[in-house]
Amino acid sequence: MSVTAAQGFTAAGIAAGIKENGDPDLALVVNNGPRRAAAGVFTANRVKAAPVLWSEQVLKGGEVTAVVLNSGGANACTGPLGFQDTHATAERAAEVLGHHAGEIAVASTGLIGVRLPMDKLLSGIGEAAARLSPHAGEKAAIAIKTTDTVHKTAVAQGAGWTVGGMAKGAGMLAPGLATMLCVLTTDADLEAAALDKALREATRVTFDRVDSDGCLSTNDTVLLLASGASGITPDHREFAAAVTAVCADLARQLVADAEGASKDIRIEVIGAASEEDAVTVGRAIARSSLFKCAVHGEDPNWGRVLSAIGTTDAVFEPDRLNVAINGVWVCRAGATGEDRELVDMRFREVQVTADLAAGDHTATIWTNDLTADYVHENSAYSS
Amino acid sequence: MSVTAAQGFTAAGIAAGIKENGDPDLALVVNNGPRRAAAGVFTANRVKAAPVLWSEQVLKGGEVTAVVLNSGGANACTGPLGFQDTHATAERAAEVLGHHAGEIAVASTGLIGVRLPMDKLLSGIGEAAARLSPHAGEKAAIAIKTTDTVHKTAVAQGAGWTVGGMAKGAGMLAPGLATMLCVLTTDADLEAAALDKALREATRVTFDRVDSDGCLSTNDTVLLLASGASGITPDHREFAAAVTAVCADLARQLVADAEGASKDIRIEVIGAASEEDAVTVGRAIARSSLFKCAVHGEDPNWGRVLSAIGTTDAVFEPDRLNVAINGVWVCRAGATGEDRELVDMRFREVQVTADLAAGDHTATIWTNDLTADYVHENSAYSS
Numbered sequence: 001m002s003v004t005a006a007q008g009f010t011a012a013g014i015a016a017g018i019k020e021n022g023d024p025d026l027a028l029v030v031n032n033g034p035r036r037a038a039a040g041v042f043t044a045n046r047v048k049a050a051p052v053l054w055s056e057q058v059l060k061g062g063e064v065t066a067v068v069l070n071s072g073g074a075n076a077c078t079g080p081l082g083f084q085d086t087h088a089t090a091e092r093a094a095e096v097l098g099h100h101a102g103e104i105a106v107a108s109t110g111l112i113g114v115r116l117p118m119d120k121l122l123s124g125i126g127e128a129a130a131r132l133s134p135h136a137g138e139k140a141a142i143a144i145k146t147t148d149t150v151h152k153t154a155v156a157q158g159a160g161w162t163v164g165g166m167a168k169g170a171g172m173l174a175p176g177l178a179t180m181l182c183v184l185t186t187d188a189d190l191e192a193a194a195l196d197k198a199l200r201e202a203t204r205v206t207f208d209r210v211d212s213d214g215c216l217s218t219n220d221t222v223l224l225l226a227s228g229a230s231g232i233t234p235d236h237r238e239f240a241a242a243v244t245a246v247c248a249d250l251a252r253q254l255v256a257d258a259e260g261a262s263k264d265i266r267i268e269v270i271g272a273a274s275e276e277d278a279v280t281v282g283r284a285i286a287r288s289s290l291f292k293c294a295v296h297g298e299d300p301n302w303g304r305v306l307s308a309i310g311t312t313d314a315v316f317e318p319d320r321l322n323v324a325i326n327g328v329w330v331c332r333a334g335a336t337g338e339d340r341e342l343v344d345m346r347f348r349e350v351q352v353t354a355d356l357a358a359g360d361h362t363a364t365i366w367t368n369d370l371t372a373d374y375v376h377e378n379s380a381y382s383s
Numbered sequence: 384m385s386v387t388a389a390q391g392f393t394a395a396g397i398a399a400g401i402k403e404n405g406d407p408d409l410a411l412v413v414n415n416g417p418r419r420a421a422a423g424v425f426t427a428n429r430v431k432a433a434p435v436l437w438s439e440q441v442l443k444g445g446e447v448t449a450v451v452l453n454s455g456g457a458n459a460c461t462g463p464l465g466f467q468d469t470h471a472t473a474e475r476a477a478e479v480l481g482h483h484a485g486e487i488a489v490a491s492t493g494l495i496g497v498r499l500p501m502d503k504l505l506s507g508i509g510e511a512a513a514r515l516s517p518h519a520g521e522k523a524a525i526a527i528k529t530t531d532t533v534h535k536t537a538v539a540q541g542a543g544w545t546v547g548g549m550a551k552g553a554g555m556l557a558p559g560l561a562t563m564l565c566v567l568t569t570d571a572d573l574e575a576a577a578l579d580k581a582l583r584e585a586t587r588v589t590f591d592r593v594d595s596d597g598c599l600s601t602n603d604t605v606l607l608l609a610s611g612a613s614g615i616t617p618d619h620r621e622f623a624a625a626v627t628a629v630c631a632d633l634a635r636q637l638v639a640d641a642e643g644a645s646k647d648i649r650i651e652v653i654g655a656a657s658e659e660d661a662v663t664v665g666r667a668i669a670r671s672s673l674f675k676c677a678v679h680g681e682d683p684n685w686g687r688v689l690s691a692i693g694t695t696d697a698v699f700e701p702d703r704l705n706v707a708i709n710g711v712w713v714c715r716a717g718a719t720g721e722d723r724e725l726v727d728m729r730f731r732e733v734q735v736t737a738d739l740a741a742g743d744h745t746a747t748i749w750t751n752d753l754t755a756d757y758v759h760e761n762s763a764y765s766s
Contacts, residue, residue, distance in 0.1 A: 044694075045690060045693040045694055046692075046693040046694075046695075046699075046701060047689045047690060047692060047693030047701045047704075047717070048693075048701070074686075076686065076689075077685075077686055077689050077714065077717055077718055077719070078718055078719070079702065079716065079717060079718030079719075081718075082718070111686070112684075112686025112687070112689070112690070113685060113686045113714070113718070113719050114719075217690065218686075218689070218690055218693065289672070289753075289757075289761070290761055293757070293758050293760075293761035293762045294761065294762065296758060296762045297761075297762025299762065301495075302460075302496065303457075303459065303460055303494070303495025303496045303601075304495070306430045306459075306460050306495070306601070307428060307430060307495070307600065307601055309429075309430065310428040310429040310430030310431075310601065311427075311428055311429075312429075316429075318429060318430045318431070319462065321430075331460065331496070333462065334430070334460055334462060335460055335461055335462030335465070335496070336460070336461070336462075336496050336497075370672075370758055371758055372755035372758045372759065374672075374676070374758075375676050375679060375753055375754055375755045375757075375758060376755065377676075378672070378673050378676035378677065378680075379676045379677065379679045379680025379682065
């Protein structure tokens with residue numbers, strides 16, 4: 001159901017010829033109203049792709065009538081001409097849809113440093129507009145895939161209103177947003193400010209806590225569009241919970257599809273003096289290549305977890321640290337705990353619990369193992 | 384010539400049975416004076432192995448008569464009993480050599496979280512002491528290897544005095560010291576304070592600028608021992624330059640022997656507003672798994688360099704960044720520059736130059752590519 005699960009939205013996904021292999025590569029999501037409120041969260045990378053620079057400006061107005069998304073090219077590091085390409089994309093969509101370009105967001109994903117084939121992209125927008133449908137949410141989700149092996153969608157239902165969404169991303173996932181594009185839609189009747197608050201709350205504890213390979217993309221974009229078509233204005237907590245549920249579902253799908261991964265690793269930090277400490281420690285563990293290799297080898301190597309914790313400035317005493325892997329406390333008080341032979345790591349999901357014994361704050365970070373397949377995929381794919 | 388290149392030092396390297404495969408695993412370095420001044424630099428990891436905690440205390444006295452080094456076990460995360468093991472090691476060496484245990488430094492490397500086989504280690508110290516020789520520097524260097532494929536030694540000559548050294552390390556190399564053990568010796572006649580100053584200057588621009596896999600060890604130790612046997616007191620600049628030369632030589636050997644690496648990557652950051660900015664940017668590039676995979680695939684993927692630069696808080700404007708790979712400026716002004724087909728990446732050494740166009744400070748960081756062999760080696764080796 002994806003971005004068309006909520007009332008008031010149509011979408012399309014087509015093959016415009018941007019990808020040389022002929023796969024779908026252009027998606028269009030249109031908000032048919034009555035309201036066109038929107039919020040967005042973008043990459044924290046200071047090297048931002050042209051569509052991110054453009055869409056950040058669009059979102060300042062608080063209204064988005066349509067989003068044009070393409071795979072097959074990131075339009076990042078393409079200079080002033082690349083920015084003109086994004087501008088022309090928005091102008092073309094505005095012309096076809098009869099709207100103002102200042103309300104058209106643009107998102108791109110694919111190779112960095114290469115100009116987009118604008119003739120194909122611009123004629124593709126006309127074709128996509130002709131195919132807009134309230135049933136094409138899946139097609140739109142398929143058209144934004146790059147190295148994704150599956151498309152990702154999720155839906156949450158409120159009392160008379162809906163939040164739906166699609167995302168792409170399969171590598172270069174790191175905080176400050178997983179490297180990805182995500183469009184969420186809702187028929188709840190909310191102002192831009194309310195959308196913004198709910199979206200920031202949701203991304204902070206979902207996409208921002210996925211760290212596949214420590215690499216932060218130039219193109220991360222999460223948009224939330226509200227049509228108001230349900231006529232219902234949910235209360236903030238209820239709405240934020242639904243947006244968070246959809247984001248969490250999509251984030252989990254990103255981890256499950258990470259390039260070359262054979263394990264999904266859930267790192268739960270407990271006993272932290274602050275939530276910030278818990279997140280810092282979780283990320284340090286998630287970024288240890290040695291630890292990620294050990295998990296790949298199904299080796300409950302708690303020494304590498306302690307090594308990673310020791311690189312942070314979080315509050316803890318080394319001789320009070322405890323670590324469990326899949327429920328077995330292999331490290332207690334900074335030294336050997338239960339028998340590591342008791343740890344069963346055969347399944348895809350691996351849970352690491354790091355207890356800092358310094359307070360009662362917690363955080364959960366998701367990451368993947370480091371595999372030879374990751375190396376192969378990223379040695380060959382120039383992005 | 385290693386640690387016995389300078390006058391006044393003897394060494395030994397033997398197989399004490401700590402390693403199950405019977406390889407050499409115990410080294411002893413003795414300073415026969417007349418002076419016994421020493422300085423040390425240790426891991427920045429807050430989770431420190433027992434021998435690091437011990438040797439930090441020893442070095443506070445400014446005098447070291449001998450160093451006991453073992454491979455086959457890191458004695459890290461072993462609790463109070465592990466610290467007692469280190470203490471017993473120093474006591475045994477003091478007894479055999481007729482010195483005070485408070486002047487015996489200890490260094491260990493190998494598996495984390497496992498107690499050392501103390502019976503073998505203690506009897507090995509007696510055997511090593513019996514074999515001390517001014518010609519056994521190479522044997523000592525061999526005995527401290529873990530996954531190293533070759534042993535590492537270096538020597539620099541002053542006017543009538545010498546600095547020599549040995550090091551081990553082949554992975555888990557990251558700033559705040561490469562993960563490694565290193566012992567440097569000199570027959571220059573210098574006080575502990577002068578040694579400390581020269582050693583910190585040297586490590587700051589050598590070992591601290593090697594970042595193989597972003598992982599910081601629990602056991603990093605660099606010691607500099609001075610016998611004064613030459614009777615010559617070199618001036619500070621001359622001496623620091625010699626220590627830096629030996630450290631740079633050893634650091635380069637560590638990179639060349641990094642686990643599973645097929646490329647040595649020299650990252651030169653130029654045009655930085657400060658040296659700190661240059662180092663920050665160099666490390667960010669060195670820690671990008673995507674960039675390191677691209678280098679492995681001989682892909683001059685400058686977009687991944689820009690992505691890494693964009694994650695830092697260094698002073699720069701995205702549209703003024705320039706990147707050269709092996710001398711070809713593939714990125715100019717934040718966008719596509721010269722033809723990437725001109726870049727030849729067939730050789731083991733790859734040079735990346737990142738120009739921030741924001742000042743005239745520079746720094747060089749060494750790293751390696753990320754390979755399937757790294758994953759294999761670190762999936763199987765529990766350390």
